Amino acid sequence: AQSVTQLGSHVSVSEGALVLLRCNYSSSVPPYLFWYVQYPNQGLQLLLKYTSAATLVKGINGFEAEFKKSETSFHLTKPSAHMSDAAEYFCARHGDNQGGKLIFGQGTELSVKP
C-alpha cells in the first residue's frame, strides 16, 4: 500500500539547534517525494521536492532533505532553527499516477524555543 509516515506529531527544538523531521514512505518503486510547510493561518507551501535526480535536495529557507532508498526515508533537516520556522510540516508522495493525487503524512508540528 502507498503510504507516508511521519514520526512524531510534535517536535520541539531550541533556536539555533538542528531541526530533523522524519518521513518514511512505502513503495516498491521510489516515488516523487515532497515536503510542504503550513504556517499558522496560511496555506500549504512547497519546501522542496525529490524527483529522482539528486538524492540531496535543497529547498527554501535553508531546509534540505535526503532521499535514502535503502531506508525508504526522506527526512527534512535544517542546521540551525529560527523562530520563524515554527509551523506544521507535511511529507507527501505522488500516487501511482505521478501527475495525480498527493498522499500526505499526518504532519509534524515544529515548535522553536528561544
Place this chain on the structure above:
Amino acid sequence: GAGVSQSPSNKVTEKGKDVELRCDPISGHTALYWYRQSLGQGLEFLIYFQGNSAPDKSGLPSDRFSAERTGGSVSTLTIQRTQQEDSAVYLCASSPNGGRRYFGPGTRLTVL
C-alpha cells in the same frame, strides 16, 4: 500575480444543510485538486481534475460529496446533508499539467 483563491474563508452551517465551497485556480493551470484537513485525519485527498479528462474521485468519502469544474477553471465542492464529521479545512490546489501544486488558503467548515 494572483494565487489560488477560495471562498468563503469560513463557513458555519447546521447539520443537514448543503454547502458549496468555491475554488478559483491560477489562470492557465489545467490541474485542480481538493483536499481536506481535519483533526486526527491529517490531509486527505478528495478529488482531482486534469483538463478534460474524467476526474479522479477516489478520495471522496461518501456520495454526499461532489465536485464540478466549469470551463476548466473554477471548481465547486458541494457537501449535501452536512454532518459534524465534515467539519474540517477544505484546501484547493492547482498546478500546470500536474506539476508543482499551489495551494489556496482553505475554507474552514464548521458543522454545528
